Structure formats: C-alpha cells, structure tokens
Amino acid sequence: MIHHMLGIEELSKEEVYSILDRAKYYVSCSRSGKKHDKSIMSGKTQVNLFFENSTRTQTSFEIAGKRLGADVMNMNPRVSSIKKGETILDTALTLNAMSPDILVVRHSESGTAKILSQKINCSVINAGDGTHEHPTQALLDALTILHHKQRINGLVVAICGDVLHSRVARSNIFLLTKLHNEVRIIAPETLIPCDIEKLGVTVYHNIYDGLLNCDVVMILRLQTERMSESFIPSTREYFHRFGLDYNKLSRAKPNVIVMHPGPINRGVEIDSNVADDINRSVIHEQVSTGVAVRMAVLDILSDQGV
DSSP, X not given: OOSOBOOSTTSOHHHHHXXXXXXXXXXXXXXXXXXXXXXXXXXXXXXXXXXXXXXHHHHHHHHHHHHTTOEEEEEOGGGSGGGGXXXXXXXXXXXXXTOOSXXXXXXXXXXXXXXXXXXXXXXXXXXXXXXXXXXXXXXXXXXXXXXXXXXXSSOEEEEESOOTTOHHHHHHHHHHHHTTOEEEEEOOGGGSOTTGGGGXXXXXXOHHHXXXXXXXXXXXXXXXXXXXXXXXXXXXXXXXXXXXXXXXXXXXXXXXXXXXXXXXXXXXXXXXXXXXXXXXXXXXXXXXXHHHHHXXXXXXXXXXXX
C-alpha cells in the first residue's frame, strides 16, 4: 500500500506497474476527450510547495489535481514566512494545522520530502529533492517508453550527461534496473557519482561506444546551478564529446527514441535537429504524459490516505 511517493527506490516492481496501468487509463481518457473526473479528489486539498523553480512539474501537478477535483493551492516560499527565516519543520507544523490531504514538495536539499512525510498527517509527493530523486519524472519516462516500445523491460537504455547532479537519472536508474533493463551511463568522469556501478549500471566515457545498439537515449541537462566548480572545460568541448547529434545517434538502433526531461540547452547537450526530430524525439510527449502520471499518483494516494 503506497502512502507517500518519496522515491522509486522504495517501490516494488508491482507498485510501479500499478501506477503505470493507472496512468495509461488517464492517457486513454484524455485522448477520448474525458480529461476530468472531479469525483476522485472532490473535497480534498492539494498543496504544491516548490522551493525551487519549476515549470513542467508544478504546472502538471496543478492541472492533474484540478482535473481530479482537488482544491489546489500553490504556496510560494519566496513570499511566505520561510523567506523570513522560518525552518522547514516550522513550515511543516503550519501546513499540518491546515489539514491538507496531499503535499507536493520540491526542495534543493535531499531528504526534505521524507522529513515532511514524517511530520505532516497527509500523503507527501516528492517533486524533486536535491540530487536524490524525482520519482514522477521516472514514471512518466517509463510510460513514454512503454508507449513507443510496447514494453518497459529487456531494453538497452543510455543515460547521457550530468548524472552527478541529476535526481532524474537516479530515479530512472532505480526504475529501469528494477524492471530488468540494461542501463548505460555516458558522461565525463567529472560528472559521474562514485560507485554508481553498484546501482547495476555500466559506465561509458565514450559516447560512440555507449550508444551502440541502444533502444532509448535519455539526455540530461548540465545543471550548472548545482556546480560549485568547473566540471567541464567548456560547453563547446562538452557538446563535441557528449552532445547528441545525428552522427553519434547513428550508433543506436534505427528505431531509437530520444528523451530529455527539460529544459533543453540546445547546442550544449543536444543538437536542435535531433531534439525536434518528430521520428525520434519524444520530448514533447514526455510533457503531456506527465499530467497522466501525476493524475495516477494523486488518485492512488488520495484513495489510500495516511
């Protein structure tokens, strides 16, 4: 029974498939024109608390909650008591007094969502905590792959880019290895966490070798806002060695799909022609799939309670 959505690592394989099945239902509803089912969360309150900037994640959680009938409140820490020095625990007590049913939180510190889940009497969804996890992103990535490959197991998936600072990479590694896929990490040595092989992945420092016969290529953004020192010689050199273009992509399978969690730095981690290739890029579909996945998570959590 799922009470919180804190990370992929703690989910069972069966729970992952259950969420994906529920999300597929919401995708089919949307395609048939039935985007709303306000009975699911009618009378329930969803609070979105984003300490970091977000466009795709926060917006899709807001849309998802409203489509399910929730009263959705976006709390802006920049204009709240947090800005005046209130601690995260004091904020938790304040939120608890408001009796929300769902709290969606994004924070720059790893573990914040877990701490809040222990202090607040409602379900907590981790919308990204530091460099730890971003579970709903991995779930929407899995659903996108499932749509194009008709399966989410037995595939060769390459994750290329700034793995060191990426919570998206960690959640995808947990999910993809849990479902028995071959996961390859492609990055310069400076952007790979120590002992990442212990998570069941294979590391490549040469993108041409790493992309050989891949079914899926996930490109990651260089997260310069999390870098306190120089991790690459220059963005030009990075693109030359690790940026995805057609020449490098030719090493993958002919029916390869290209993914990116956004926002995209064109000409840094991916060439614009590849990013916009309607036959290979599924980047825009990832955004639309995100609403269905977040509806599924909200649906499951609102049904279970804490």
